[in-house]
Amino acid sequence: MPTHLTVKGVVLRETPVGEADKLFDLMTENGILTVRARSVRKAGSKYAAVTQSFSCGEFCLRVSGERYYLDSAVPIELFYGLRTDLNALALAAYFSEVIRKTATQQSQPQLLRLFFMSLQHLSQQDRPAELVKAVFELRLATVLGMAPNLICCGVCMEYLPEQIVLRICDADFVCADCYIPRPAPEGTEEPVLSGSRAVLQAARHIVFSEDNRLFQFRLGGRSLHILAEYAEQYLLHRLEMYFPTLKFYRGLLMPEAPA
Numbered sequence: 015m016p017t018h019l020t021v022k023g024v025v026l027r028e029t030p031v032g033e034a035d036k037l038f039d040l041m042t043e044n045g046i047l048t049v050r051a052r053s054v055r056k057a058g059s060k061y062a063a064v065t066q067s068f069s070c071g072e073f074c075l076r077v078s079g080e081r082y083y084l085d086s087a088v089p090i091e092l093f094y095g096l097r098t099d100l101n102a103l104a105l106a107a108y109f110s111e112v113i114r115k116t117a118t119q120q121s122q123p124q125l126l127r128l129f130f131m132s133l134q135h136l137s138q139q140d141r142p143a144e145l146v147k148a149v150f151e152l153r154l155a156t157v158l159g160m161a162p163n164l165i166c167c168g169v170c171m172e173y174l175p176e177q178i179v180l181r182i183c184d185a186d187f188v189c190a191d192c193y194i195p196r197p198a199p200e201g202t203e204e205p206v207l208s209g210s211r212a213v214l215q216a217a218r219h220i221v222f223s224e225d226n227r228l229f230q231f232r233l234g235g236r237s238l239h240i241l242a243e244y245a246e247q248y249l250l251h252r253l254e255m256y257f258p259t260l261k262f263y264r265g266l267l268m269p270e271a272p273a
């Protein structure tokens with residue numbers, strides 16, 4: 015068994031331990047490793063920044079049994095833009111929680127790339143945060159093998175209708191003309207979202223595009239809100255999980271309650 019391991023990864027979260035150590039979860043191409051870093055919370059530690067949450071670097075680890083210890087690390091990208099914007103930081107924490115709860119110990123290089131690119135756009139603020147979040151959520155569902163079927167209308171097979179209805183539970187879409195509402199099991203209406211063909215084209219792009227073109231599209235206004243609402247509802251429905259970090263992020267976006 016090798017006693018040393020060099021891996022590239024992004025820090026998912028950090029926890030202080032003892033007087034000056036910390037434990038951090040590191041997302042790598044081969045799953046998540048928990049690493050102990052000695053004395054990195056001491057003033058002047060040269061590994062303080064690279065072992066912070068959301069830092070990306072190359073880490074040289076010492077392996078002892080099932081445990082990993084930090085020997086050295088070289089930063090690749092520290093995403094300083096995240097540290098100065100509370101909304102971006104809150105979204106990064108949400109992405110991190112989703113990754114921690116869905117990553118497996120198998121090789122998932124696509125998941126690591128998605129996390130890295132999403133942090134990059136959040137940090138650079140070159141895309142609306144709402145768009146970055148939608149891409150992360152819908153692409154994550156795709157990477158995990160839970161992509162919705164967006165090839166054509168589930169009823170008449172039309173490829174690109176003018177107006178569509180995205181059906182969350184059926185994981186597909188139908189044209190507005192083909193849509194017949196059905197009661198959901200609890201007596202409520204089934205969750206659906208109505209949108210234009212621009213929403214469909216954007217959702218298709220997120221599901222089908224190459225990694226390097228994933229964020230290369232534009233969408234704004236009401237269509238972006240619908241895409242964002244769809245991506246979140248779809249992912250939460252498929253994962254059946256609760257994310258406290260998402261609740262926190264939503265709280266930040268809420269207007270202040272009147273006094």
Ligand SMILES: [Zn+2]
Pocket residue numbers: 167168169170171172188189191192
């Ligand atoms: Zn149709």
